[in-house]
Amino acid sequence: MNYGESSGKATSNINRSSNGEGYSLTKSIVDNVKLIKEIFHNDATLNFRYFVNQHNNNIKCCIIFILGTVDLHIINEAIIQPIIRNEGLHMNNDMVNYLKNHVISSSGIRKENNIDSLISALLNGDTILFTDGFQEALSIDTKNYQGRAVEEPEAEKIMRGPRERFTESIFLNLSLIRKRIKTPNLKFELKEIGEITNTKLCICYIQGIANEEVLSEVHKRLNDINIDGLLDSGYIQELIKDAPSSPFETVGSTERPDIVAGKLLEGRIAILLDGSPTALTVPHLFIEYFQSNEDYYLNFYFASINRMLRFIAFFMTTSVPAIYIALITYHQEAIPTALLLSIYAARQAIPIPSIIEALGMLLVFEMLRETGTRMPVIIGQALSIVGALVLGQAAVEARLVSAPMVIIVALSGINGLMIPKLKGALITVRILLLLLCSLAGFYGYIFGVALLLIHLLKMRSFGMQYMQQISISNPQSLKDSAIRSPWWLMIYRPKCISPERLKRQGKDGNGL
Amino acid sequence: MRKIRLLLSTVSIFFLLITCSGCWNYREIDRLAIVTGIAIDEGQSNKYSVTFEFADASSIGKETKIGSKLVEIEGETIFDAVRNTIKLSGKRLYLGHVKVVIIDKDIASKGIIQVLDFLIRDQESRLNLNIVISKQATASEILSQKSVLTSNSSMELYQQIKSQVNLSKSPDINLKELINAISGEGISAVLPAVRITDSVGYRTSEVTGAAIFKGDKLIGFLSESETKAFLLITNEAKRGLLILKHYENALPADITLEILRANNTKIRPSYEGNQLVINIDTDLKVAFAEQGDTRDYLTEEGRNQLKGIAEDTLNTQITSLIKRVQQEYGVDIFGFGRIVKAKKPKLWRKYEDNWVEQYKNLDIRATSKIDINNSGVSKKTIKAGD
Numbered sequence: 001m002n003y004g005e006s007s008g009k010a011t012s013n014i015n016r017s018s019n020g021e022g023y024s025l026t027k028s029i030v031d032n033v034k035l036i037k038e039i040f041h042n043d044a045t046l047n048f049r050y051f052v053n054q055h056n057n058n059i060k061c062c063i064i065f066i067l068g069t070v071d072l073h074i075i076n077e078a079i080i081q082p083i084i085r086n087e088g089l090h091m092n093n094d095m096v097n098y099l100k101n102h103v104i105s106s107s108g109i110r111k112e113n114n115i116d117s118l119i120s121a122l123l124n125g126d127t128i129l130f131t132d133g134f135q136e137a138l139s140i141d142t143k144n145y146q147g148r149a150v151e152e153p154e155a156e157k158i159m160r161g162p163r164e165r166f167t168e169s170i171f172l173n174l175s176l177i178r179k180r181i182k183t184p185n186l187k188f189e190l191k192e193i194g195e196i197t198n199t200k201l202c203i204c205y206i207q208g209i210a211n212e213e214v215l216s217e218v219h220k221r222l223n224d225i226n227i228d229g230l231l232d233s234g235y236i237q238e239l240i241k242d243a244p245s246s247p248f249e250t251v252g253s254t255e256r257p258d259i260v261a262g263k264l265l266e267g268r269i270a271i272l273l274d275g276s277p278t279a280l281t282v283p284h285l286f287i288e289y290f291q292s293n294e295d296y297y298l299n300f301y302f303a304s305i306n307r308m309l310r311f312i313a314f315f316m317t318t319s320v321p322a323i324y325i326a327l328i329t330y331h332q333e334a335i336p337t338a339l340l341l342s343i344y345a346a347r348q349a350i351p352i353p354s355i356i357e358a359l360g361m362l363l364v365f366e367m368l369r370e371t372g373t374r375m376p377v378i379i380g381q382a383l384s385i386v387g388a389l390v391l392g393q394a395a396v397e398a399r400l401v402s403a404p405m406v407i408i409v410a411l412s413g414i415n416g417l418m419i420p421k422l423k424g425a426l427i428t429v430r431i432l433l434l435l436l437c438s439l440a441g442f443y444g445y446i447f448g449v450a451l452l453l454i455h456l457l458k459m460r461s462f463g464m465q466y467m468q469q470i471s472i473s474n475p476q477s478l479k480d481s482a483i484r485s486p487w488w489l490m491i492y493r494p495k496c497i498s499p500e501r502l503k504r505q506g507k508d509g510n511g512l
Numbered sequence: 513m514r515k516i517r518l519l520l521s522t523v524s525i526f527f528l529l530i531t532c533s534g535c536w537n538y539r540e541i542d543r544l545a546i547v548t549g550i551a552i553d554e555g556q557s558n559k560y561s562v563t564f565e566f567a568d569a570s571s572i573g574k575e576t577k578i579g580s581k582l583v584e585i586e587g588e589t590i591f592d593a594v595r596n597t598i599k600l601s602g603k604r605l606y607l608g609h610v611k612v613v614i615i616d617k618d619i620a621s622k623g624i625i626q627v628l629d630f631l632i633r634d635q636e637s638r639l640n641l642n643i644v645i646s647k648q649a650t651a652s653e654i655l656s657q658k659s660v661l662t663s664n665s666s667m668e669l670y671q672q673i674k675s676q677v678n679l680s681k682s683p684d685i686n687l688k689e690l691i692n693a694i695s696g697e698g699i700s701a702v703l704p705a706v707r708i709t710d711s712v713g714y715r716t717s718e719v720t721g722a723a724i725f726k727g728d729k730l731i732g733f734l735s736e737s738e739t740k741a742f743l744l745i746t747n748e749a750k751r752g753l754l755i756l757k758h759y760e761n762a763l764p765a766d767i768t769l770e771i772l773r774a775n776n777t778k779i780r781p782s783y784e785g786n787q788l789v790i791n792i793d794t795d796l797k798v799a800f801a802e803q804g805d806t807r808d809y810l811t812e813e814g815r816n817q818l819k820g821i822a823e824d825t826l827n828t829q830i831t832s833l834i835k836r837v838q839q840e841y842g843v844d845i846f847g848f849g850r851i852v853k854a855k856k857p858k859l860w861r862k863y864e865d866n867w868v869e870q871y872k873n874l875d876i877r878a879t880s881k882i883d884i885n886n887s888g889v890s891k892k893t894i895k896a897g898d
Contacts, residue, residue: 328541333608333636337667340546340609341578345569347542354540438538447526 025113029132033062036128039119051080055087059095060132069125071144078105079127079140096136099129108141123198145169150176153256155420158294162258170200170274176257177204181264185209191222193236193273197229200274201236204260209267211497214283214462218269233276240282243459247425250461252284259293265504267497283461283497287469287481289422290314295484304483311482313415317426320412321358322433322445324404329354330441346402355438357401361409362434364391366427369413469494545603548580549666551614551651552627558586560619562593563652564605565666580664582656590630607636611670613643613687614651614706620723620730628694628728631687639688642673645723647733648707654717657708665717672719673704680743680752680771681736682719694728698849698860698867701725702742705733726843738836741829744794745846749774754798754882756818756825758805765804769822772885773797781852783859789875790848792830796880798822800887808893815884823880830878844871 023039025032033048040046045067053059061083065075082103089095089103100109108126112118113136118128125143150172153165166173174188189203201222205215221240230236233253242250252268254260255278260270263281271280290310295303327335328343335343350357368387375383392410395401416426429452436444459466469477476492479485491505546567555561561584568581583600587593594605613631615624624643631637646654659668676682682704685693693701705723708715722734722742734742743749754769776795781788800809800818809818837845849867853860863870 329538332539332541332544332546332606333638337548337609337611340541341567341569344541344544344546344567345578347540348569350542441538443529447529451522 023115025115025135025137027133027135029060029062029130032130032137033064035115036064036119036122049080051084053086053089054084056089056091058091058132059083059089062130063127064122064130065127065142066122066125069123069145070127070142074106074142074144075127079129079142091133096131096134096138099131100138104129104138104140106140106142110139111136112139113137120198147172156254156256156259156293158292159298161294161297162256164257165255166257166272166277166279168275168277170202170272173257173272173277173279174202174204177260177264177270180257180261181206186264193222193225194227194229197231199230201230202272204264204270204272206264206267209265209493210269211267214464215269217462218271218282222271230273231275233271233273233278233280236271236273237280242461246455246459247428248286248456248459248466249421249425250282250284250459250466252281252288253278253421254281255279256293262293262296266493283464285461285464285468286456286459286466289419291480291484296487300484300486307482307484310418313418314422314426317412317416317419318429318433319445320415321362321408321430322437322448323442324408325355325358325434326437326441326445329438343402343404346404349399350402351400354405355434357405358409358434358438359431361401361405362412362430365409365413464497543603544606545597545601546606546608547610548664549612549614549655549669550607550610551616551646551655552590552619553616553650553652554618555586558588558592560588560590560593561586561652562590563655564597565655565664566601567609567664578663580666582652584652590627591634594630607634608638610637610641610666612666612673613641614646614654614669615643616646616651617723617730619651620645620725623728624730625728628687628691632691637687640686642670642684642686642704643690644669644673644704644706644719645730646707647705647720647723654706654708657717658714660711660716669706669717669719676704676719678751680740680749680774681721682739683722683743683748693847694725696847696850697864698844698851698853699847700843700845701728702734702845724837724841724843724845726841731841731843734833737829738833741826741833742845744774744796744826745777745779745792745830745834747775747777753801754796754822754826756821758821760805760807767800767804767809767818767821768802769798769882769884770801771796771798779846779848779851781848781856781859783856787875788852788859788863788870789877790851792876792878794826794830794878794880796826796882797885798882800884803893806893806896810887810891810893819882819884822882822884826880826882827878830880831876834876838872838874842868842872844868848874 023035025035037046037048043066047065047067048062050060050062052061063075063079082105083089083099086103089098096111100111110121112121118137118139121139122128125141125145126139127142129138129140131137147169148167150164150167152163164176166176178186183206185207187203187205187207191201191203192198193201203215203218203222218240222236225236225239227235227239237249237251237253238244240251252263254263257279260279260281264270268281268283271282273280290307292306292310295307298306328347332340347354352360368383368391371383372380392406396403396406412430416423416430419426429448432451433445433448436448438444440447457465457467469481477494479490480494488505492502493504495502547564548567549565551563551565553561553563563582563584566581566583568579570577570579583597585593585596585600587596594607597605613627615627619627628643631641632639654669655665657665659665662668662671673682673684676684683702685701685703690701690703693699702725703723704719705721706717706719709718709720721736722739723730724732724734740749740752743752749771750773752771752774754771756767756769758765758767774794774796778791778793778795780791780793782791783789803809808814834846837843844867848871849860849863852863
């Protein structure tokens with residue numbers, strides 16, 4: 001087997017800098033082990049274990065595995081013990097098959113003589129068994145990566161609904177999805193991605209519901225990725241995005257398996273990456289920022305109110321500072337007299353212009369937010385004291401900032417936290433509108449909103465119009481927009497996502 | 513290249529549109545001097561002496577106090593006086609929140625065109641501000657009186673005028689309506705009047721009755737009860753009381769009716785025997801609110817009698833008011849001419865040229881219809897025993 005050519009992704013050039021000649025397996029166990037050692041030189045986690053059958057000293061074996069990726073217990077119980085103790089082993093041509101079929105008790109076992117495949121298997125937690133006198137090796141599944149157990153979601157909190165969260169292990173994650181959708185039509189397509197990291201990636205969809213065009217587009221975009229390594233699905237999210245420079249995402253992300261299952265049932269496609277507890281869903285429309293999985297579990301009146309709150313929050317968080325600045329620096333006549341006077345009183349003796357005050361306070365809020373995210377939980381109290389007392393109360397009392405501005409910034413900030421996935425876009429839009437308002441008052445605001453709308457309406461996510469479900473021309477799509485209609489009214493899937501197999505309820509229309 | 517062109521055209525459209533958006537500029541709210549009221553008097557060395565009431569906000573720490581301050585300054589014109597305040601305060605006046613403009617009766621009797629022109633032409637002052645005429649003191653004195661419930665006397669004056677809905681003793685006329693009345697054909701202007709009154713331990717301003725105009729010149733005042741009749745005729749009254757003079761055993765025992773609904777007055781011009789007749793049909797819904805004697809008015813007979821008294825009283829009030837205005841002032845504050853023009857345009861052409869003279873001899877026929885809807889929460893009359 002010619003090892004030197006670039007056929008094997010699994011073995012990149014790091015292990016073999018100068019050695020240009022090809023490698024191939026031989027019948028000698030010593031040579032084979034030496035070969036592996038050479039490929040992995042300087043790797044202390046690579047372990048070898050020679051052993052001999054107690055009844056037949058001619059049968060020499062060696063297993064190779066990487067510490068930390070395997071379950072040593074399985075290796076002892078299922079490989080070493082059965083081979084050492086076995087009485088029926090004879091040196092003949094069929095011995096490797098005999099080992100594979102009669103001796104070793106493991107759920108996954110393959111006969112290999114391709115060194116590329118062996119190395120790839122070794123790196124994925126398999127154990128390699130060489131037998132003296134045979135060129136073929138056995139690759140035995142003993143994977144046991146250390147990882148987290150399934151925990152409660154932290155970034156997407158809910159009151160009611162499943163409390164499971166994806167972990168870093170892709171197969172555990174897939175099992176969490178499979179647990180919810182038990183149909184052979186649920187497809188998992190595995191890929192490897194990343195030149196060095198060789199990270200596993202899985203494309204999930206329900207055949208028959210998912211849009212084929214979107215699926216092939218996903219494949220196309222994933223195949224175009226050419227990167228050394230991927231440590232989180234965030235890499236993919238940015239690499240396959242439709243509008244690369246827009247602050248709005250066209251690829252959805254979630255850490256909850258029930259959300260992924262819900263999206264799959266609507267005809268969307270999910271992408272999971274090994275090592276990342278965040279799954280991606282495409283196509284992702286603007287409205288999805290405002291939908292929470294909880295909306296579908298709670299009473300529809302309550303859910304609809306929450307939806308509307310999120311829309312109001314979007315308006316408030318982007319526009320409140322801008323409108324306030326426009327009002328107090330350009331359009332004083334538009335403020336009711338009593339309110340004008342109290343703002344007027346609060347602004348007395350404030351040394352800085354309103355716009356600088358607003359930008360400064362927004363900056364302070366973002367600093368507090370970022371500090372809150374980064375700092376260790378133990379010192380959290382210090383932040384709330386410094387943030388609330390020193391920066392809020394004391395700054396107002398010292399007349400460095402006016403009290404209304406603190407309220408405005410807090411209102412804008414708190415409302416922004418209601419739609420956490422939109423955070424980057426919110427800050428951008430907020431600052432943009434604020435600056436436009438400080439330049440031209442309400443006129444600037446309207447201009448900014450027009451720009452924002454043009455931008456959003458122009459965007460596509462995997463061929464779907466980004467603002468699709470917000471248009472009032474289609475009453476069907478409105479059922480799951482600003483309000484969440486009761487389940488007995490939502491008979492159809494979102495039309496734009498799954499053009500065929502629309503019906504999701506009824507006797508003959510559940511899709512498949 | 514296409515993108516750059518798109519960007520450039522967007523930016524240029526943005527800047528082009530700025531030129532269409534009218535008057536604007538960035539000004540910090542705390543750099544303004546927010547004027548809430550203006551009083552205009554005759555000046556000593558100049559033509560006008562103008563008093564401004566500012567909102568004065570002082571804040572120490574968390575405490576904020578909104579008070580008011582007065583500045584009096586003279587100027588050859590109103591705008592001159594407005595600009596002259598810079599000499600005193602350093603801040604530019606901001607007239608966007610002016611609530612009331614008080615015009616002294618001496619200025620008003622010489623004409624208020626100049627004041628009105630400034631107020632309309634200035635881009636900041638609003639068309640819905642209220643204009644009042646000072647009846648007994650100078651405008652400046654009225655503005656400098658202590659206010660009862662708020663810290664700002666012009667805001668309080670504004671509230672007094674707006675609350676006339678429940679009182680109907682003074683008209684609520686804003687700048688726009690005033691201009692329409694002054695420049696309109698077949699109608700003359702009316703404005704609320706203010707004076708200074710003594711309350712418990714302090715003096716304050718009160719709105720009382722109305723001032724009537726011939727063109728832009730003040731020619732007289734209406735009393736409070738006359739103003740109420742005036743408001744009933746012109747359909748401006750909504751609430752208020754109707755007091756019926758009544759005597760029992762030669763002692764005054766007046767009856768009070770509360771007007772529940774009033775704005776249903778119809779003015780119909782008719783032409784009878786070469787004579788223009790104005791029919792005024794008032795239609796009130798009232799509640800029996802207070803009585804001074806022990807008679808039971810809630811019987812069928814009592815109600816009819818009460819109704820008769822009330823209708824007669826109202827008719828008398830209306831006709832006597834119109835008579836007085838016709839004969840004493842000769843100005844059509846009721847807008848009869850305007851109504852004739854709208855309802856009988858052919859007839860109007862005949863009267864158009866000398867309407868003022870014709871108006872003085874108009875025949876008025878007042879008919880009233882008063883429905884007594886309820887008697888409050890009491891069904892019985894208090895019986896005076898031994």
